[in-house]
Amino acid sequence: MRLDKYISNASDYSRSQVKRLIKKAIVEVDGDIITNPATTIATTSKVYLDGIPIAMPGPRYFMLNKPTNVVSATKDSEHPTAIDLIDEPRTEQLQIAGRLDIDATGLLLITDDGQWNHNITSPHSDCKKTYQVMVAEPLCTTLIQKFQEGIWLEGEKRRCLAADLNIVDHHHALLTISEGKYHQIKRMFAALNNHVTTLHRIQIGNILLDENLEPGLYRPFTQQEMIQQQKTQPKVVHPKIVQENIGVTQQGA
Numbered sequence: 001m002r003l004d005k006y007i008s009n010a011s012d013y014s015r016s017q018v019k020r021l022i023k024k025a026i027v028e029v030d031g032d033i034i035t036n037p038a039t040t041i042a043t044t045s046k047v048y049l050d051g052i053p054i055a056m057p058g059p060r061y062f063m064l065n066k067p068t069n070v071v072s073a074t075k076d077s078e079h080p081t082a083i084d085l086i087d088e089p090r091t092e093q094l095q096i097a098g099r100l101d102i103d104a105t106g107l108l109l110i111t112d113d114g115q116w117n118h119n120i121t122s123p124h125s126d127c128k129k130t131y132q133v134m135v136a137e138p139l140c141t142t143l144i145q146k147f148q149e150g151i152w153l154e155g156e157k158r159r160c161l162a163a164d165l166n167i168v169d170h171h172h173a174l175l176t177i178s179e180g181k182y183h184q185i186k187r188m189f190a191a192l193n194n195h196v197t198t199l200h201r202i203q204i205g206n207i208l209l210d211e212n213l214e215p216g217l218y219r220p221f222t223q224q225e226m227i228q229q230q231k232t233q234p235k236v237v238h239p240k241i242v243q244e245n246i247g248v249t250q251q252g253a
């Protein structure tokens with residue numbers, strides 16, 4: 001990585017401020033004074049700024065209780081974004097791991113760990129997400145089987161993967177899905193001639209929404225959640241690789 005990028009990522013200095021500091025010959029890398037901001041350094045390099053060690057911060061993980069009318073995006077011209085609610089340095093490096101519709105609420109994971117984000121959100125990750133769902137029409141137990149068999153969404157070529165429906169009462173259920181298709185839960189219930197009136201996410205992989213987190217508030221992961229998030233690293237299995245491994249060709253599949 002470039003030296004100026006490393007220092008600006010590891011500190012609150014902007015890239016142009018860092019360039020000026022480097023040119024003042026006060027940056028030492030592995031024992032040498034470096035004055036060229038474009039110098040490439042190793043991730044293991046020991047970097048000192050005016051004698052003070054500068055270390056790259058580790059990846060950051062936050063949970064946000066998303067309220068309605070906030071978009072799961074980093075930028076939006078019309079609505080406040082989830083990132084607008086995060087009061088941290090270097091928010092431009094943060095990404096949202098698994099979006100929620102503007103009218104949906106609940107657990108949103110925010111990180112600057114791109115690989116972790118990919119592992120959670122990849123269509124092949126099999127990462128389970130649980131939602132509290134309220135619907136307009138009464139629920140009946142025959143739906144449990146239908147969700148298990150896979151709901152066929154309008155406009156899709158295949159059924160959804162099996163989903164677990166737990167009926168709480170006539171209009172409330174917990175639904176666990178392992179994909180993340182566009183408006184998936186609303187479309188699943190629409191395919192069953194029902195209508196989702198509220199949708200609230202309470203779990204992604206091993207990470208549970210903190211019940212004490214008011215809508216609009218966020219917090220970093222606890223130590224325990226940091227350990228859990230290691231386990232929320234479902235192996236991303238690409239169908240092509242599986243097919244190659246079991247010797248099935250695209251045509252024969």
Ligand code: URA
Binds near residue numbers: 101104182185186187
């Ligand atoms: N399914 C939906 O329909 N909306 C969401 O926000 C998440 C899942």
